[in-house]
Amino acid sequence: MSLDVTHPRASGTTPLDVDAIRADFPILSRDVRGGGRLIYLDSAATTQKPLSVLDAERDYYLTSNAAVHRGAHQLAEEATEAYEGARERIARFVGGQPDDLVFTRNATESLNLAAYAFSNATAKAALGSALPEGADRFVLAEGDEILVTQMEHHANLVPWQEVCAKTGAVLRWVPLTPEGRLDLGELDNLVTSKTRVISFTHQSNLLGTIVPVEPFVRAARSVGAVTVLDACQSVPHMGMDVEKLGVDLVAWSGHKMLGPTGIGCLWGRSEILAAMPPFISGGSMIEMVTMEGSTFAEPPKRFEAGVPMVAQAVGLAAACDYLDALGMDRITAHESALTARALEGIAAMDGVRVVGPTSTEERGSAVSFVVDGVHPHDVGQVLDSSGVAVRVGHHCAWPGCRAMDVPATTRMSTYIYNGLDDVDDFLQALGRVRQVFGAH
Amino acid sequence: MQDLYQEIILDHYRNPQGKGLREPFEAQVHHVNPTCGDEIDLRLHLDERDGVTYVDDVSYAGQGCSISQASASVMYESLVGKTLDEAMTALARFQEMVQSKGEISGDEDTMGDAVAFAGVAKYPARVKCALLPWMAWKDAVVRATEGDAHG
Numbered sequence A: 001m002s003l004d005v006t007h008p009r010a011s012g013t014t015p016l017d018v019d020a021i022r023a024d025f026p027i028l029s030r031d032v033r034g035g036g037r038l039i040y041l042d043s044a045a046t047t048q049k050p051l052s053v054l055d056a057e058r059d060y061y062l063t064s065n066a067a068v069h070r071g072a073h074q075l076a077e078e079a080t081e082a083y084e085g086a087r088e089r090i091a092r093f094v095g096g097q098p099d100d101l102v103f104t105r106n107a108t109e110s111l112n113l114a115a116y117a118f119s120n121a122t123a124k125a126a127l128g129s130a131l132p133e134g135a136d137r138f139v140l141a142e143g144d145e146i147l148v149t150q151m152e153h154h155a156n157l158v159p160w161q162e163v164c165a166k167t168g169a170v171l172r173w174v175p176l177t178p179e180g181r182l183d184l185g186e187l188d189n190l191v192t193s194k195t196r197v198i199s200f201t202h203q204s205n206l207l208g209t210i211v212p213v214e215p216f217v218r219a220a221r222s223v224g225a226v227t228v229l230d231a232c233q234s235v236p237h238m239g240m241d242v243e244k245l246g247v248d249l250v251a252w253s254g255h256k257m258l259g260p261t262g263i264g265c266l267w268g269r270s271e272i273l274a275a276m277p278p279f280i281s282g283g284s285m286i287e288m289v290t291m292e293g294s295t296f297a298e299p300p301k302r303f304e305a306g307v308p309m310v311a312q313a314v315g316l317a318a319a320c321d322y323l324d325a326l327g328m329d330r331i332t333a334h335e336s337a338l339t340a341r342a343l344e345g346i347a348a349m350d351g352v353r354v355v356g357p358t359s360t361e362e363r364g365s366a367v368s369f370v371v372d373g374v375h376p377h378d379v380g381q382v383l384d385s386s387g388v389a390v391r392v393g394h395h396c397a398w399p400g401c402r403a404m405d406v407p408a409t410t411r412m413s414t415y416i417y418n419g420l421d422d423v424d425d426f427l428q429a430l431g432r433v434r435q436v437f438g439a440h
Numbered sequence B: 001m002q003d004l005y006q007e008i009i010l011d012h013y014r015n016p017q018g019k020g021l022r023e024p025f026e027a028q029v030h031h032v033n034p035t036c037g038d039e040i041d042l043r044l045h046l047d048e049r050d051g052v053t054y055v056d057d058v059s060y061a062g063q064g065c066s067i068s069q070a071s072a073s074v075m076y077e078s079l080v081g082k083t084l085d086e087a088m089t090a091l092a093r094f095q096e097m098v099q100s101k102g103e104i105s106g107d108e109d110t111m112g113d114a115v116a117f118a119g120v121a122k123y124p125a126r127v128k129c130a131l132l133p134w135m136a137w138k139d140a141v142v143r144a145t146e147g148d149a150h151g
Helices: A018-020 A053-064 A074-093 A106-129 A157-167 A184-190 A216-221 A270-275 A311-326 A328-347 A374-386 A396-403 A420-437 B009-016 B067-077 B084-097 B108-124 B124-150
Strands: A102-105 A145-149 A169-174 A197-200 A226-230 A249-254 A264-268 A286-289 A294-297 A352-355 A364-373 A390-394 A411-413 B027-033 B037-047 B054-061
Touching: A053 A184, A053 B054, A074 A102, A074 A106, A102 A106, A106 A157, A106 A197, A106 A226, A106 A249, A106 A264, A157 A169, A169 A184, A184 A216, A184 B037, A197 A216, A216 A294, A264 A270, A270 B009, A270 B108, A311 A328, A328 A352, A328 A364, A328 A420, A352 B124, A364 A374, A364 A420, A374 A411, A374 A420, A374 B067, A374 B124, B009 B067, B037 B067, B037 B124, B054 B067, B054 B084, B054 B124, B067 B084, B067 B108, B067 B124, B084 B108, B084 B124, B108 B124
Parallel strands: A145 A169, A145 A197, A197 A226, A226 A249
Antiparallel strands: A102 A264, A249 A264, A286 A294, A352 A364, A364 A411, A390 A411, B027 B037, B037 B054
């Protein structure tokens, strides 16, 4: 089953001009650790920000800053326009409608918003409290099942464990294969009439594996389960059309796609968002308030209590402009070439092993690896001494590490501003690691 | 980087002293570094002779980076055979040094191999690696002595 919608073929695209791109990211020209060139290979954790994103945020503060959706003055009007304009721009970036896009603090909050819809609906239903029409899809009974995968980031695992602890639902998961793919043959056994939620990652932040969406959607539809997609590692790297994916909710963060920190997104099908009870409550998310009780606004406002992160939304919209100007197909092709070089280089090295798929087939640009006899943390430290910035540890995917039988990994991940020179410098530094530790 | 990976540290990493869990013990603790997944199981054996409490054994097992593993080995050498008061002083000295951001280089006469960890202080992300076994030991002391207090 190919996924042409979400994984455009790399052929026929013109290469990115990495030098020109780097000029837009001043941080990349700083030096580190006493004079070395910064080789930033940690974009799966967070990306650097181009000047246009910083300028957009600054311009907003310089010219239009005000609290949105209130205030009878011109600045408030302009701020509201900037905020809602950003919503329209970001929705367009992923192929969705603006009213279906909720702004959150980050992807973790987006996934919690989805998870809390279930625990809040269940708690309210038990007391007979008011719920939106259609909320019965979110009311769980003891023994109902929530399905995730063994490769989830903690952000798409712990919130569901919490839902289980509050409702009596049972967590199940699709296991990993030794190659770092999902054992999708198990899907038919794992999805039962009791399955109410299937929440899964689009691309593993630990292994780089791209997960096919279609089998999950098909299985969920056969039993009426709600589908949630963690798209943190896919939205920044591939063209997305959320409406065509077939899932109900999609979560991602702004800071992994050139945007500011402090803003995340949750896209949802309108009928799904409309059926969800609120998460964080307070100002701005209400329809009417009396001392006895309140009714709530329609989505997306229902889920955006308090003064929102306007400057960050404006910055993220500028990031969408930047990425679209480059072209998501070209970005995917560029990263695929860098990933191929990294995988080949590591394969040629004694005592170094990739944890996850070893070819670029259905694989993103996060490459985890382990070095025989040297702990991942020490590998990262040696790379850092050559100016190579990578991430070490369990990458907030501890169960995935255990399933792959490693305590932790070192991970390099590329983005638009990395070139083959970065990958080659990384490989050269990696070659020195075993020397330093005298591992044989 | 040589500041961090001194030869003494790499030696302890390659040939850890006192590793392995042993009997007897009064307290056993399990500590993790949740950001990187390093783990240590540590057992403490105290004994009282002539009214003085001695650290008779510290045994440990676990997995982690060179810094946390070497630190456990150095801790074993620094603490075993000392009185509990001397051991607590050694902990305080070590903790003060690695948390000093490089201000305190440590005294080799009183600290022995532990002074090799002075360089860790300049790498904030690694301070918690160096402290993992020591904090586990401190916790074990609290548990072992609390047990006494409650009879």
